Amino acid sequence: MSNANVTLAARTKLPTQFAEFELVGFTDATGKEHVALVLGEVDDGAPVLARVHSECLTGDALFSQRCDCGPQLEAAMQKIANEGRGVIVYLRQEGRGIGLINKLRAYAEQDKGLDTVEANEILGFAADAREYDIAAAMFAALGVREVRLMTNNPKKLEALSELGVHVVERVEHTTEGTPHNKHYLATKSAKFGHLF
Numbered sequence: 726m727s728n729a730n731v732t733l734a735a736r737t738k739l740p741t742q743f744a745e746f747e748l749v750g751f752t753d754a755t756g757k758e759h760v761a762l763v764l765g766e767v768d769d770g771a772p773v774l775a776r777v778h779s780e781c782l783t784g785d786a787l788f789s790q791r792c793d794c795g796p797q798l799e800a801a802m803q804k805i806a807n808e809g810r811g812v813i814v815y816l817r818q819e820g821r822g823i824g825l826i827n828k829l830r831a832y833a834e835q836d837k838g839l840d841t842v843e844a845n846e847i848l849g850f851a852a853d854a855r856e857y858d859i860a861a862a863m864f865a866a867l868g869v870r871e872v873r874l875m876t877n878n879p880k881k882l883e884a885l886s887e888l889g890v891h892v893v894e895r896v897e898h899t900t901e902g903t904p905h906n907k908h909y910l911a912t913k914s915a916k917f918g919h920l921f
C-alpha cells in the first residue's frame with residue numbers, strides 16, 4: 726500500500742484547447758510540488774481513465790522529438806476530454822527520476838551511440854529510478870479508487886498495483902513515432918518490455 730504523504734495545497738481552473746480541467750496542486754514530504762489535471766467527477770467510485778505522467782521538460786514543453794512524452798501528454802488530455810472524465814497525475818520526477826541535468830548528460834551519452842538504458846548506467850544510475858508512491862497518494866487524495874490506465878509500461882502497472890491503485894484496465898497509449906525517437910521506442914520495448 727501507499728505510505729507517501731501528500732498535501733492537497735491548491736485547486737484552480739486550467740482552461741486548455743482540449744477541455745477546462747481542474748488543476749490540483751500537491752506537495753510531498755520532501756517539499757516537491759506535483760499536479761493533477763482533473764476532469765469531471767472522479768470520486769464516485771467508477772473506474773477513472775487515468776494517466777501517470779513523469780515530467781519531461783524537453784518533451785512536454787520544448788517539443789523534443791527524442792522521446793514520445795509530449796505527444797503522449799497531449800493524447801492523454803484529448804482522450805480524457807473525449808470522455809469528459811479522467812485524471813492525469815503529473816509527477817515531478819524528470820528523466821525517469823535522475824533529474825533534468827543528468828538526463829541531458831544521458832542524452833549526450835546517447836549522442837555518442839549508447840542507448841537510453843546504457844547511458845543511465847554509465848552515469849551510475851538505475852535504468853529507471855522512478856517511484857510511484859506519490860501518484861498512489863494523489864489518487865487517494867482525489868478519491869480515485871479504480872483506474873483505466875493509459876500506458877504501455879508494464880512496470881508502471883505493476884508498481885501502481887503494488888501500491889494499492891486498482892488498475893482495472895490498461896488502455897494502450899502509443900503515439901506516432903518520429904525519425905528521432907524510433908531507436909528510443911525500440912529500446913523501451915526491448916529493455917523495459919513496453920507493450921507497443
Ligand SMILES: Nc1nc2c(ncn2[C@@H]2O[C@H](COP(=O)(O)OP(=O)(O)OP(=O)(O)O)[C@@H](O)[C@H]2O)c(=O)[nH]1
Nearest residue numbers: 778779780781792818819820821831841876877878
Ligand atoms: N534518463 C532518461 N530519461 C528519459 C529519457 N527519455 C525520456 N525520459 C524520461 O522518461 C520519463 C517518461 O515517462 P513516461 O511518459 O511515464 O513513459 P513510460 O514509462 O515509458 O511509460 P508509458 O509512456 O506510460 O508507456 C520522463 O520522466 C522523461 O523525462 C532518456 O533518454 N533518459
Ligand SMILES: [Zn+2]
Nearest residue numbers: 781784792794
Ligand atoms: Zn520525454
